[in-house]
C-alpha cells in the first residue's frame with residue numbers, strides 16, 4: 384500500500400482550521416470559544432476532522448486502484464511525482480506545468496490564422512475558484528437562510544450597543560465639576576435639562592419665569608451673591624446667607640453636573656424681563672469687572 388501524499392498532511396489541517404475559524408466567526412459565543420461553550424460544536428468539529436481524514440484515504444484508495452490499471456510507463460511517471468518532496472509538490476501549485484508539445488493541445492480551429500491552445504488552468508487559479516464556490520455556499524447560507532445581519536442591521540446594532548456603553552460610562556464617570564472649573568453651558572439640549580431641574584426644584588421660590596417671589600429675581604443683572612457662572616454655581620451649591628431660605632443644593636440631591644445645568648439655565652434667563660418682577664436686589668454684576 385502506498386503512503387498518503389505529503390499534501391494530505393497539509394490539506395487536512397488547513398481545511399480543519401479554516402472550518403474552525405468559520406464556525407467561531409459565525410457562532411456568537413461571547414468571549415468564550417464556541418466549541419467550549421457549546422460542546423456540540425466540538426463534536427461537530429471532530430466529525431468534520433474524521434470526515435476529512437476519511438476522504439483523504441478514499442481518494443488514496445481510488446488512486447491506488449487507478450495505479451493498478453496503468454501501463455508500466457505511466458506508473459513510472461506517477462512514482463516520480465510521488466517521490467517529490469512536500470516543497471516540490473507545493474511549488475507545483477504555483478509553477479507553470481511542464482511544457483507540453485503544442486501540437487497536442489492545439490485546438491482545431493483557426494480564426495484568420497490565429498490559433499488557440501487548450502492549456503491547463505494554473506493550479507492556484509483552480510484552487511482559488513474552488514475556494515470561491517465554497518465561500519459562496521457559506522455566504523448564501525449565512526445571509527439568506529440563517530438570517531445573518533445586513534450591513535445596515537449591523538450598523539444599527541453597533542450604534543445601539545455604543546449608546547448603552549456611553550450611558551453606562553457617564554453614570555460611572557466621576558462628576559468633577561466644581562465652582563473653580565465650571566463653565567457656562569449654552570447648547571439648547573443642556574439648557575432644556577437645566578430647565579427641567581429648575582422647574583422641579585426652584586419655581587416655588589423664584590417663580591417659573593425667574594421673576595422672583597420668596598427668592599430674588601434671577602432675570603435682572605443685579606445679584607446679591609454675585610453673578611457669572613462661578614458665583615451662581617457657588618450659591619446654588621452652598622445656599623444663600625444664613626436664614627434667608629436658599630438651600631445648599633449640593634447636599635439636597637443635586638449632583639455637581641445638575642448644578643452646572645441649572646445655573647446655566649438661570650443665567651440664560653438674563654434680560655428676559657418677566658411681568659411683575661421682584662425689585663432688583665444687590666449689586667449690578669459686570670462680568671470680569673471685579674476680582
Ligand code: HEC
Nearest residue numbers: 584585588597598599606607608609618623624627628629
Ligand atoms: C425655599 C425657597 C428657595 C428655593 C426652593 C430656591 N431658592 Fe434660590 N434663593 C432663595 C432665597 C431666599 C435667596 C436669597 C438668598 C440670600 O439672600 O442670601 C435665593 C438666592 C438664589 C440665588 C442668588 C441670587 C442672587 O441675587 O445672588 C440663585 C442663583 C438661586 N437662588 C438659584 C436657585 C436655584 C437654581 C434653585 C433651584 C435649584 C433655587 N434657587 C431654589 C430661595 C430659594
